[in-house]
Amino acid sequence: MAKPPASLSGQDVGSFAYLTIKDRAPQILTKAIDTLHRHKSEFFEKYGEAGVEAEKKAISLLSKLRNELQTDKPIIPLVEKCVDTDMWNQYLEHHQSLLKESDETPRWFYSPWLLVECYMYRRIHEAVIQSPPIDDFDVFKESKTQSFFESQESVIALCTYLQELVRTIEDLDENQLKNEFFKLLQISLWGNKCDLSLSAGEASSQKTNVLNSLQDLKPFILVNDMEHLWSLLSNCKKSEKTSIRVAIVLDNSGFELVTDFILADFLLSSKLANEIHFYGKSIPWFVSDTTVRDFNWLIDQVKCSNHKWMSKCGVDWENDVKMGRWVYHDHIFWTLPHEYCVMSQVAPDLYAELQKAHLILFKGDLNYRKLTGDRKWGFSIPFHEALNGFHPAPLCSIRTLKAELQVGLQPGQAEQLMASDPTWLTTGKYGIFQYDGPL
Structure with missing residues (x-):
């Protein structure tokens, strides 16, 4: 196989990678520092003087990190012993060995963008865990919570729609069922617009009822492989397989996670699947990514709502978890800097787990990268x-575009987009359903 092309990197001045490292990353760090600072009295109430000292320590570690980034210092190994520390440091060493010829050391602007961005979030985590007793504090939790509460009306609209749909699902013919499947897939796609790392942690909630906009948003789907997903799952259903397993590799918590839950609920109700396996992050990541805490918190919030259809959804979802129809997994691989084509070597257990799925849905931009x-x-x-050899099972990327990266377009399609909208790759305005699997 031919050697894959070079990585996206901050050394391409003016590129989205460059602007992320130059502007968005320091803003995210500043916001994390500010969040710690605002919780100072809470830390004091909880832990006394030790809490205040811990807050100071975490802030000083994050300020140091921000300074390293802004002055393009060499990337240093992780120091705090965690399950993934050695894997990270080996990866950094490997990256350094690739630079041997040029006598360079890995630096923020001259290393692959994927590596430095993941490294920054891993260092944020390190700063917090090095500061007990506040070492389980999630610096992004507030932003995630706010984005969920600001999207309340949209959440209510979706839950109401789902409950009405589920009540009559037995009466739908095949074509109607397919249309509903496509509708909920699109809702899950546009839910991916609510990404806090793109807005550098600024509020990014869903204020409108996305159901009403689906028709208008259709032209912005650049690759649309929804038909493949339908034929795959409906064939599984027709062959009366004892178990149809769909895996969803999650992206953002908050509103996007609600749209993923709605899709998962529909898959079970329509018998297009009978178990859904969710994969989330084991540590706070990319501002708004889903952790097990976010996953459980969201189900609780929906369940405790005083809106009857919303709380009915929460009760159902909690029950799905209890009965094992919904299973949440986390794995350290999702927060390593590795691309997925090495998963079978680096995390063979996770790869084997994904191979059990009939279909894997990869949500969001980081997964696509x-x-x-x-x-x-x-x-x-x-x-x-x-994909470079990564094929554990039939898979589909569901993402809105937020990085200068897109493959599988028709010849001339990118040039047309560029002419009409020069920022088409990075604003989250366009989306894809991109499938890979036996057709």
């Missing part, structure tokens, strides 16, 4: 080729 190695692929390179 890791699926394709975050490289400078040509726009019309086939998705299958960019």
Whole structure:
């Protein structure tokens, strides 16, 4: 196989990677510092003087990190012993060995963007865990919570729609069922617009009822492989497999997670699947990514709502978890800097777990970057080729575009987009359902 192209990197001045490292990353760090500072009295109430000292320590570690980033210092190994520390440090060493010829050391602007961005979030985590007794504090929790509460009306609209749909689902013919499946897939796609790392942690909630906008948003779907998903799952259902397993590799918590839950609920209710396996992050990540705490918190919030259809959803979802129809997994691999084509070597247990799925849905931009190695692929390179050998099961990327990376487009499609909308790759305005699997 030909050598894959170079990684996206901050050394391309003016690129989205460059602007992320130069502007968005320091803003995210500043916001994390500010969050710790605002919780000072709470830490004092909880832990006394030790809490205040811990807050000072975490802030000083984050300020040091921000300074390293802004002055393009070398990337240093992790120091705090965790389950993934050695794997991280080996990866950094490996990256350094690739630079041997040029006598360079890995630095913020001259290393692969995927590596430095993941490294920053891992260092944020390190700063917090090095500061007991506040070492389980999630610096992003407030932003995630706010985004959920600001999206209340949209959440209520979706829960109401779902409950009405589920009540009559037995009466739908095949075509109606397919239309509902496509509708809920699109809701899950546009839910991916609510990404706090893109807005550098600024509020990014869903204020409108996305159900009313689906028709208007259709032209913005650049690759639409929904038909493949339908034929795959409806064939599984027709062959009366004892168990149809769909895996959803999650992205953002808050509103997007609600849209993923709605889709998962529909898959079970329509018998297109009978177990849903969710994969989330084991530590706070990319501001709004889902952890097990966010997953459980969201189900609780929905259940405790005083809106009857919303709380009914929460009760159902809690029950799905209890009965094992919904299973949440986390794994350290999701917060390593590796691209997915090495998963079978680096995390064979996770790869084997994904192989049990009939379909894997990868939500969001970071998953897409890791699926394709975050490289400078040509726009019309086939998705299958960019996956570089990663094929645990039939899979589909569901993402809105927030990085200068997209493969599998028709010849000329990217040029047309560029002419009409120069920022088409990075604003989250366009989306894809991009499938890879036996057709």
